Amino acid sequence: MPAAQQPQWPDAEALAEAAAHLGRTPSLVLPQECDTLRDRLAAVARGEAVILQGGDCAETFDGAGEQQVDAKFRTLNQMAAVIAEAAVAPVVTIGRMAGQYAKPRSGTHETRDGVTLPAYRGDLVNGSVFTAGSRTPQPDRLARAHRVSATTLNLLRALAARSRTEFWTSHEALVLEYERALTRGTPAGPYNLSAHTVWVGERTRQLGGAHIDYVARIRNPIAVKVGPTTTPDDALALVDRLDPDREPGRLTFVARMGADAVRDVLPDLVTKVSAAGSPVIWVCDPMHGNTFVADGGFKTRRLDVIVDELRGFFEVHRALGTHPGGVHTELTGEHVTECLGGTYPVTPTDLPTRYETACDPRLNRSQSLDLAWELADLYAEYQLSRR
Ligand code: PEP
Numbered sequence: 001m002p003a004a005q006q007p008q009w010p011d012a013e014a015l016a017e018a019a020a021h022l023g024r025t026p027s028l029v030l031p032q033e034c035d036t037l038r039d040r041l042a043a044v045a046r047g048e049a050v051i052l053q054g055g056d057c058a059e060t061f062d063g064a065g066e067q068q069v070d071a072k073f074r075t076l077n078q079m080a081a082v083i084a085e086a087a088v089a090p091v092v093t094i095g096r097m098a099g100q101y102a103k104p105r106s107g108t109h110e111t112r113d114g115v116t117l118p119a120y121r122g123d124l125v126n127g128s129v130f131t132a133g134s135r136t137p138q139p140d141r142l143a144r145a146h147r148v149s150a151t152t153l154n155l156l157r158a159l160a161a162r163s164r165t166e167f168w169t170s171h172e173a174l175v176l177e178y179e180r181a182l183t184r185g186t187p188a189g190p191y192n193l194s195a196h197t198v199w200v201g202e203r204t205r206q207l208g209g210a211h212i213d214y215v216a217r218i219r220n221p222i223a224v225k226v227g228p229t230t231t232p233d234d235a236l237a238l239v240d241r242l243d244p245d246r247e248p249g250r251l252t253f254v255a256r257m258g259a260d261a262v263r264d265v266l267p268d269l270v271t272k273v274s275a276a277g278s279p280v281i282w283v284c285d286p287m288h289g290n291t292f293v294a295d296g297g298f299k300t301r302r303l304d305v306i307v308d309e310l311r312g313f314f315e316v317h318r319a320l321g322t323h324p325g326g327v328h329t330e331l332t333g334e335h336v337t338e339c340l341g342g343t344y345p346v347t348p349t350d351l352p353t354r355y356e357t358a359c360d361p362r363l364n365r366s367q368s369l370d371l372a373w374e375l376a377d378l379y380a381e382y383q384l385s386r387r
């Protein structure tokens, strides 16, 4: 099947060897943990819990130190506490962490000052430095990604145990050699044991494509990003393919429509999917439909526009009587200056000060908490409207 967004590995034999090696390395999570997450998500599907998912757009090997991991963990848990109180419901907290090392790109190549090189596809594949050597896909990065994921997860498990919280890991299932090598058979069927849950991105969700075929086969809870060009028929076909048995918690749709489109596009999708008897969870990704390039060439997002998409998402669900299942965001625990606005506002002239992302702009810690308070208000209104 055609696999979109795969790296052009220069040495097929080295890649095969790297994948075989990875196939012999220990898995990172247990199938039973994936099942427990599915139970937690089943509560979201029933309208009794909400999802908070977040982390870097692209994790980096150098950014996986204890201070950064701890700051992201704390930020997510502070957000979860704020949201849980208002929603009067448990929050299922899922990091885009311990495995988010591969990126889809709009162009296969990048040109700077007349020099054209392969695009950076995440630390799993190549280096971000703009030299031919660094940008050449290197198969030994598969094993490095596994090792750094393992150390990150080890720390997350310790932090979760200390704070007596549950914390789950996720990433985009993109580079299929990596995902397949960490997929292990069990009596109940195959599981991707590199994370508790994985998602398929907007650029790889083709029904006849290899990514949808792959996630159809695994037993983990899974998600698919759906953008503004998704038709109700696309959504229904995905439901039939990925959740034929209509199991609550199995499938999440992450709507990333853009603040301009969410109120127009989402209602039809939600209506038709509900009418098909699907218990799919609807989550809002208010980041990826709201990216633009500011003066100076910085890719950025405005917090007020992000919040507007979230509001639109809640308006749609309130009108239809369906459950706003949660949020999927890109954030960090550091005081970066990548997105605009917030209580301690980042202005366009601040962008260069701490613009550190390896890919898309992330909310900083304070903006993340701003977002959590907005969500808290939205859930509080939603609770009132249900009385
Ligand atoms: C992402 O989550 O970083 C991403 C690329 O999103 P999407 O697939 O929705 O464009």
Ligand code: MN
Residues within 6 Å of the ligand: 057, 058, 288, 330, 359, 360
């Ligand atoms: Mn992103």
